[in-house]
Amino acid sequence: MSARKNAPIVLKLGGELLEKPEDLARVASGITVLAQQAPVVVVHGGGREIDAALAAAGISKVQVDGLRVTDLPTLDIVVTVLSGTLNTRLVSAVRRAGGRPVGLTGADADVVVVKPAAPFKASSGATISLGFVGTPTGATEPRLLTTLLKQGYVPVVACVGATKKGDLLNVNADTLAQHLAVSLRARRLVIAGGTSGVFDGAGATIPVLTAAAASRLIRQGTANAGMVAKLQACRAALKGGVADVLIVNGRLVPFGTLAARTPAGELAGTQVVA
Numbered sequence: 469m470s471a472r473k474n475a476p477i478v479l480k481l482g483g484e485l486l487e488k489p490e491d492l493a494r495v496a497s498g499i500t501v502l503a504q505q506a507p508v509v510v511v512h513g514g515g516r517e518i519d520a521a522l523a524a525a526g527i528s529k530v531q532v533d534g535l536r537v538t539d540l541p542t543l544d545i546v547v548t549v550l551s552g553t554l555n556t557r558l559v560s561a562v563r564r565a566g567g568r569p570v571g572l573t574g575a576d577a578d579v580v581v582v583k584p585a586a587p588f589k590a591s592s593g594a595t596i597s598l599g600f601v602g603t604p605t606g607a608t609e610p611r612l613l614t615t616l617l618k619q620g621y622v623p624v625v626a627c628v629g630a631t632k633k634g635d636l637l638n639v640n641a642d643t644l645a646q647h648l649a650v651s652l653r654a655r656r657l658v659i660a661g662g663t664s665g666v667f668d669g670a671g672a673t674i675p676v677l678t679a680a681a682a683s684r685l686i687r688q689g690t691a692n693a694g695m696v697a698k699l700q701a702c703r704a705a706l707k708g709g710v711a712d713v714l715i716v717n718g719r720l721v722p723f724g725t726l727a728a729r730t731p732a733g734e735l736a737g738t739q740v741v742a
Contacts, residue, residue, distance in 0.1 A: 475655040476507035476617055477726060480645035482661035483514035485718045486554055495660075496561035498723025499705060503567055505727035506655075507617040509648060510569075510624045513641030514554040521545045526566075528540035534588045534697040535598060538638040543600040543706050546638045550626040559624050569622045574644055577612040580604050582629035591686070591696065602629045602637030604647035613652065642701035650708030657705045658726055659698050660718030665738030666695060677705045677740050702740040713740040 479499070486492050502508050515536070519529050522545055530537035538546060555571045562569040574580035582602030587595045616623050625648070627641040642659060649657040665673045666685070677685075682699040683690040691699055702713045714726070716737030 474507070476509050476534075476652050477502065477544060477656045477658065478509050478511065478645050478652065478654045479723070480641055480657070480659045480720060481510060481512040481558075481734065482641075483512065483554065484514055485660065486514065486558055486660040489514065491567070491719060492557065492686060495723070496558070496565040497719035499562050499569075500565040500567035501622050501724035502715065503622050504725055507614055508622050509617070509652065509654075510558070510622060510729075511627060511641055511645040511648060512550075512624065513627055514550050515654060517554060518546055518549050521549050530579060532588060532598070534604065534695070535588065535640055536601070536720045538599040538601050539659065540600060543636065543638055547628055547636055551628050551725050555624060555626040556670070562624065564629065567622050568620055569624045570616055571624050571626075572612070573626045573628040574639055575628055575634075575713060578612050578630075579612055579623075579625060580629050580644060580647060581606075581640070582639055583629055584631070584637065600637050601730040602631070602639045604629070604639070608649060609726075615649070640697055640701075642697045643646060643704075646705040646708070647711075649705050649710045654710055656712045656714065656726065657702070657710050658714045658716060659701070660716050660721070660723075662717065664717040664720065665715045665737045666699070666740075667693065674735075674738050676685070677738050678741065679742055682740060698737050699740075706740065706742045714738070715740065 486494050527541050551573045559569045559571040583601045585598045585601040587597050587628050606623050627639045627644045629637050629639040668674050705713050720736035
């Protein structure tokens, strides 16, 4: 990683790390410490709070292999929760911790340009339309992010994107984080959530996982629905030139250690390698 010492780290946060005040404070403090060691771009999801808002509105949740099927009423709630409630909450917490956060979505200044996602071939074999869901297009040049990073700011990006015409679409947070990691030539992609990495069939954490082994876990059905999307993002990041990908427990891993190469086996999680 020494050749990329000035390259950013992309840190994707699962929404479960932003719900409880104690988790939010720890994450915000960790981001602030990490940003003192390396440029950092944060991407966050918010699945459980979206689910709660959908339930309150009487809208059914539909997911396929960890990907949300998004109709227009669901999209309205996704945008409100992610770009409003959660993004502002996280930005405020990082600021209280002494950081310099800037709240954004993928729709701001072409941070990521998306197109409607193609019909999805589920692990069950069925082909399903994901609705108002976007897939990042081509090689984005995220100038806004690089400008902010050069000035010492921490971009905090909610996983909402826009098409070239400006239409908003829901974007899977793991997919968005992977795309930005490749576009920014990041030295490391970290996917932080509430579980300690990827588990084997016996429920134990796999310390080091190759991309080929990740593919086998998906084919065999060992990886659960939420982990499938993460593993696919890891494979795409590695293929796109990101040398190092970690899937970690964001409640256990000190974020301040993520700027240095962490020896395999010393993580509360899994290192995914090419």
